[in-house]
Amino acid sequence: MIEACLAAHAHYLDITGEISVFENAHRQADAARRADVVLIPGTGFDVVPSDCLAAKLVEALPAATHLQLAFEASGGPSPGTAKTSVEGLGQGGRVRRDGQMVRVPLGWKTRRIPFAHAERTGVTIPWGDVFTAFISTGVPDIEVYMSVPPATAARLRRLRWVQPLLGLGPVQSFMKSRIGKKVRGPSDETRAGSHSQLWGEVTSADGRSVSATLTGPNGYDLTVSASLGIVAYLLDHDVEGGYYTPSLLMGADYAASLPGVEFRMPA
Helix, strand or coil: CHHHHHHHCCCEECCCCCHHHHHHHHHCHHHHHHHCCEEECCCECCEHHHHHHHHHHHHHCCCEEEEEEEEEECCCCCHHHHHHHHHHHCCCEEEEECCEEEEECCCCCEEEEECCCCEEEEEECCCCHHHHHHHHHCCCEEEEEEECCHHHHHHHHHHHHHHHHHCCHHHHHHHHHHHHHHCCCCCHHHHHCCEEEEEEEEEECCCCEEEEEEEEECHHHHHHHHHHHHHHHHHHCCCCCEECCHHHHHCCCCHHHCCCCEEECCC
């Protein structure tokens, strides 16, 4: 699709959260500049709020060397999101170390996350921000956590023993078939009563730290408003071609400008 957009001189946007898609788009940054085409994957819940949160944190602490991000999205996943998560099981986890993408085991780390509304258990996952937050902020060490029940974190750790099998075609087909039969996604009523919350913290080599939280509507509604806002911006502005993250294109304050989103950074 990116190649088709470059050939047609049409901007490329998507709502993915997959690291491989971000990596592929970034590799084509030079081609996008030559074609005067904007490449901006991740215009939805993955990764607009977290990318802007990371950018705001680094604005507050420019000397940051470590970044931790975490999110919780109630309401349950769509079938597509669940199947994408299954595809990643065989590849294990990913983090940034010294600016490089590094593979780590499933459920590599757990920690308590002080979200704005409640404290939760979080487990490291290979979320898109592991790639994009480095592009946006330059912070070399990055981890992303997802809120899960402690029992789920324990199950992820047990899956390490069979991780090589999880990427096999027959195993993938079986798991996706089960998802297709059992996962329907949230109803309109469930979505209306759901929310999302994020937390982030940066630290510097001399021990200083800054943290912040972001709360908002459910991930589906946030994806719609964030994506449409970026589309409108590109229609109204003459933007130089190239690869962009949401905060690089729209600014660090973009997520906080979306309906129902609140950003908090303690003084």
